[in-house]
Amino acid sequence: MSAFNLYVEERRGIDDLLMKGYSIIGLQDNLDGAIVFLQKEAVIESIQVNIADTRKYLSNVMLHQNISR
Numbered sequence: 001m002s003a004f005n006l007y008v009e010e011r012r013g014i015d016d017l018l019m020k021g022y023s024i025i026g027l028q029d030n031l032d033g034a035i036v037f038l039q040k041e042a043v044i045e046s047i048q049v050n051i052a053d054t055r056k057y058l059s060n061v062m063l064h065q066n067i068s069r
Contacts, residue, residue, distance in 0.1 A: 003051060010054040013047050014038075014061065024062055034058070 001009075014036065018024075022038035022045060033050035036058060049055055 003053075007051045007053045007057075010047070010049045010051055011057055014049070014054070014058065017045055017047070018061070024058075024065055027058070027062070 017038050017040075020040065022040040024036060025039045025044070026037040028035045028037070033048060034055055036047045036049060038045045038047070049058060
């Protein structure tokens, strides 16, 4: 699978949870990329993101989320 297809897949996973009402509550960097923690009420989900472009997109989402608060 190409890097672009992986990026689209990772971004879609993040967008799906955000559309369901989840908010990003944390980010943990690791050697493979980053783990994103999202929360909706008492439910916490996590997604592993590996592609650099997805992490850049995630940074923009987090900035927008903080500005909207």
